[in-house]
Each structure stands twice: as structure tokens, then as C-alpha cells.
């Protein structure tokens with residue numbers, strides 16, 4: 001018996017990374033899935049986004065587990081494309097029980113040097129895109145008086161790092177959005193929660209510019225990334241793999257979490273409990 005036997009789960013950003021892991025974890029536990037991705041790049045994002053062949057591969061991997069999958073090219077910046085994906089999923093499977101609003105981007109620049117376009121793209125995908133994804137399934141869930149909505153925030157909702165004010169703002173917004181959704185849909189028996197992953201191995205965190213950042217010089221490698229994980233995490237492990245997030249979403253979408261709503265969960269290998277020390281303290285010279 002699987003945790004999601006007979007269920008249908010819709011995952012955005014599912015061509016690769018955590019999105020693919022969510023699709024496979026759901027399928028392993030008995031769910032059919034609707035998987036979507038933009039399958040195109042965005043100019044202000046400094047690495048390539050998911051590709052159609054990768055989305056097709058997610059579909060093949062789900063089918064290899066003996067479950068069904070509908071693959072849809074859908075940009076979370078477009079309500080219409082999300083609505084179309086949901087319509088296709090319901091036509092194929094008759095319902096959608098759970099959604100994981102996972103699609104997201106990363107880019108980096110200073111608060112006062114960032115272009116308006118970089119800021120807008122971030123908010124449009126990582127915050128408004130999450131709202132649009134929930135909006136696409138909510139009327140259906142309300143009609144059925146059932147459903148689970150999982151939103152992907154980030155440990156950066158609480159922990160700003162540097163040069164990602166737009167990302168942290170969007171991810172903090174997702175927590176506020178989650179609480180509002182949870183409150184408004186609770187009377188219909190629908191739950192909404194958020195996950196806050198820490199440092200996860202994916203295309204978002206392993207492009208050359210990030211590897212150089214972990215290394216502190218050009219020519220950074222995956223080994224530098226692994227080492228950076230040991231400094232980020234409290235638990236003795238390198239960066240986490242996407243399945244770590246998938247297992248938490250699985251719990252939230254399952255009956256195990258039937259009384260859990262309006263909550264946000266770190267999946268950060270203990271990063272959030274580490275002491276905060278200013279390693280770059282600027283100490284003023286003694287007077288006199």
C-alpha cells in the first residue's frame with residue numbers, strides 16, 4: 001500500500017531537480033501525476049531552465065514506475081497555461097488531489113544595482129507563479145471538498161544571504177500566501193502548507209557561477225559544492241539531494257498529515273538552528 005494510492009498530484013517545474021523528485025516520490029507511493037515546466041529560458045536567469053526533453057524524461061520515469069503521467073509545457077507566469085495543464089490533468093484522470101507549486105528561478109545582484117526586470121521576473125515566477133498555481137486548482141478542490149496544496153518557499157525566506165533580496169522577498173511572500181490560502185480553504189477541508197528547503201543539489205545551485213562562489217575562485221567544481229554543504233548544514237552531510245524535499249512534500253500530501261495545515265517546514269539539514277556569528281565583523285578602532 002502506498003501513501004498516495006489512487007491520488008493525482010500536479011507538480012510545476014517538474015522537468016528536473018526537486019520537481020522531478022516530487023513526481024517520482026508521488027508515483028512510487030501510488031499517485032498518477034500531471035507534470036509541467038516552462039521548457040524555455042528566462043533572460044534574467046543566468047543558467048538554463050528545464051527542457052522539453054527533460055520533462056518528457058520525467059514522464060517516462062513515472063511510467064517506468066507503473067503510474068500514469070500527463071506532461072504539459074506551462075509557464076507559471078501565465079494563468080492560462082496553468083489552467084490548461086489542470087484541465088488536461090482532470091480530463092485524463094478525473095481529478096487532482098494535490099499540487100506542489102515548485103517551479104522557481106534564481107538570479108543574483110545587489111539591492112541597489114539590480115535591474116527592474118530581474119526583480120519583476122523573480123516575483124512573477126517565485127511568488128505570483130505560486131499564487132497562480134494554487135489558483136488553477138482551487139476551484140476544483142473546493143468543488144470536491146478535498147485537496148492538499150504544498151508551496152515551495154526556501155530557508156532564504158528567513159535567511160537572506162547576499163545579492164538575492166528579490167529571491168528572499170518572494171520566498172518570504174510564499175509563507176504569507178500559504179497562511180492566507182490555508183485559512184481561506186480550511187472550511188472546504190483543503191490543507192495548505194509550505195516547505196523551506198535549505199541547500200539542495202540541482203541545476204539552480206550547480207551552474208558554474210555558483211560553483212565558483214563555493215570555491216571562492218574561478219574553476220569551482222562539484223567537490224567545492226559538496227564541501228560548501230558541510231558548512232551550510234548542521235547535520236554531517238554535504239548539500240542535500242532533491243529527494244529530501246520530495247519526502248517532506250509526500251508526508252504533507254498524505255493522510256499522515258491530515259490534521260496539518262498553515263505550517264511551514266524547514267528541510268535544511270539543521271541549517272536554521274546554527275548559531276549566527278558575524279564572521280566579517282567590522283570592528284571600529286578604539287577611541288583615544
Ligand SMILES: NC(=O)c1ccc[n+]([C@@H]2O[C@H](COP(=O)([O-])OP(=O)(O)OC[C@H]3O[C@@H](n4cnc5c(N)ncnc54)[C@H](O)[C@@H]3O)[C@@H](O)[C@H]2O)c1
Pocket residue numbers: 012013014015016017018019036037038039040049050051074075076077102103104105125126129152153154155196197198199200201202203204205242
Ligand atoms: N536548490 C536549492 O538549494 C533550493 C533551496 C530552497 C528552495 N529551492 C526552491 O525549490 C524549487 C525547485 O528548485 P530546484 O532546486 O529543483 O531547481 P531547478 O532549477 O532544477 O528546477 C526548477 C524548475 O522550475 C522550472 N521553472 C522555472 N521557471 C518556470 C516558469 N516560469 N514556469 C514553469 N516552470 C519554471 C525550471 O525550468 C526547472 O525545471 C524552486 O522553487 C527553488 O526556488 C531550491
